[in-house]
Amino acid sequence: MKKKKWVSNVILIVLILIFIASGLYLFRYFWNARQTENELGELQQMKQESLEETEEEVPEQNEDGKTILKPYRKLYKKNSDLVGWVTVKNTKIDYPVMQTKKDSEYYLHRNFQKKEDVNGLPFLDAKCDVEDANSNLMVYGHHMKSGLMFAHLEDFEDKDFYNKHKTIEFDTLYEKREYEVVAVFRSKVYKEDEDVFKYYRYGGPLSEKQYNTYVENCQKLSVHKTGITPKYGEQLLTLVTCAYHTEEGRFVVVARRKDEG
Numbered sequence: 650m651k652k653k654k655w656v657s658n659v660i661l662i663v664l665i666l667i668f669i670a671s672g673l674y675l676f677r678y679f680w681n682a683r684q685t686e687n688e689l690g691e692l693q694q695m696k697q698e699s700l701e702e703t704e705e706e707v708p709e710q711n712e713d714g715k716t717i718l719k720p721y722r723k724l725y726k727k728n729s730d731l732v733g734w735v736t737v738k739n740t741k742i743d744y745p746v747m748q749t750k751k752d753s754e755y756y757l758h759r760n761f762q763k764k765e766d767v768n769g770l771p772f773l774d775a776k777c778d779v780e781d782a783n784s785n786l787m788v789y790g791h792h793m794k795s796g797l798m799f800a801h802l803e804d805f806e807d808k809d810f811y812n813k814h815k816t817i818e819f820d821t822l823y824e825k826r827e828y829e830v831v832a833v834f835r836s837k838v839y840k841e842d843e844d845v846f847k848y849y850r851y852g853g854p855l856s857e858k859q860y861n862t863y864v865e866n867c868q869k870l871s872v873h874k875t876g877i878t879p880k881y882g883e884q885l886l887t888l889v890t891c892a893y894h895t896e897e898g899r900f901v902v903v904a905r906r907k908d909e910g
Contacts, residue, residue: 776853787852
């Protein structure tokens with residue numbers, strides 16, 4: 650009898666410890682998310698303040714002599730890894746996009762100050778060139794339970810959401826751009842020997858054949874028939890995040906650059 654009571658007490662203590670540990674983990678997770686949100690809010694505010702300042706208050710050019718748009722001058726001065734800004738209106742997706750040529754995933758777990766942050770920041774694949782019309786700009790972002798980063802990409806699966814958010818804004822440092830959604834689908838990271846379409850093999854500059862293969866397969870997988878077929882020479886933007894429908898799942902939204910005219 651005493652032994653049974655002792656075992657019950659041990660089990661109870663273990664369960665209490667697990668409960669406390671879980672609570673601490675969740676507290677820390679959402680506290681970090683709150684801190685990240687505050688930091689992002691400061692970046693968004695800096696972007697807005699730069700827009701409102703006079704031309705003399707912020708430098709106009711980067712080290713290559715290219716003219717930077719007013720909203721991004723202070724941000725670029727703070728971190729020259731900034732390559733653009735992605736926005737899906739009326740969602741939390743309103744973030745700087747980073748790029749490091751030597752290490753694509755440098756910002757996977759780092760913030761704008763280059764400090765460790767589990768939320769990371771959206772980042773552009775190192776192979777991509779924002780100025781290349783034949784490039785597929787592949788941008789990755791975490792799917793956080795807090796709703797941060799690219800968690801809301803999955804909302805594109807809903808037809809009503811898609812119908813209200815057909816345009817994605819992706820500004821480079823030098824010009825404002827808009828892209829229209831052409832495909833929305835679920836995929837995964839496949840094994841090397843699996844003979845299937847692997848969207849992640851098509852980031853960066855594409856030949857006409859590669860471009861057409863990518864577009865065709867993305868349209869086949871898309872949950873929405875958008876009626877839009879990009880043509881070679883129209884730059885593509887692909888946003889990618891994790892999805893949990895399967896092991897190594899991914900959620901993908903593909904868009905093409907709108908006619909500048």
